[in-house]
Amino acid sequence: AQTVTQSQPEMSVQEAETVTLSCTYDTSESDYYLFWYKQPPSRQMILVIRQEAYKQQNATENRFSVNFQKAAKSFSLKISDSQLGDAAMYFCALNNAGNMLTFGGGTRLMVKP
């Protein structure tokens, strides 16, 4: 079985500053995919960033980047220049079966003006 753990139920950041959300996972597979999803109050699930495990280079999407440590099974999300619109629930997710996403419990990010 695969598991995903987000140890920070809530985080806060000052607008324009940087914040890092933590995620650890466990899987017996060597090839898998990791994702960060954002869920604003509208409930819509929005893909933020994706990382393929066989790629050593950390994924980056504009202000969002990841620190992927395969040996440590760690997959943190860094948000730079935080904006008010970044306030949301963030979910880390793992897929190694092709059909199933396993989600962490989520981190609620608050952005202070």
Place this chain on the structure above:
Amino acid sequence: NAGVTQTPKFQVLKTGQSMTLQCAQDMNHEYMSWYRQDPGMGLRLIHYSVGAGITDQGEVPNGYNVSRSTTEDFPLRLLSAAPSQTSVYFCASSRRGFSATEAFFGQGTRLTVV
């Protein structure tokens, strides 16, 4: 708008009642799935389908049925609602599995069982 459409957005049921949550996608995606979201537990997979006529169980399938008669539709049936099924339900689809492509989610259905 193209994407994944779930209906209804809100529903209140009495214990023992049955209902069907509807999910439709117009992107010709092979993969569709249902998740439930509970506080502190993220989203958990209920059932999924890799194509018309093919379904399989996820992590928490008890109390739910699915069928996939067409590529576009993937309804979720609650046979006899229980308070433990109070949750937010999401339908998702993707082209060939979540590993390679983005999963598109519906807006969710908030279900309350009293």
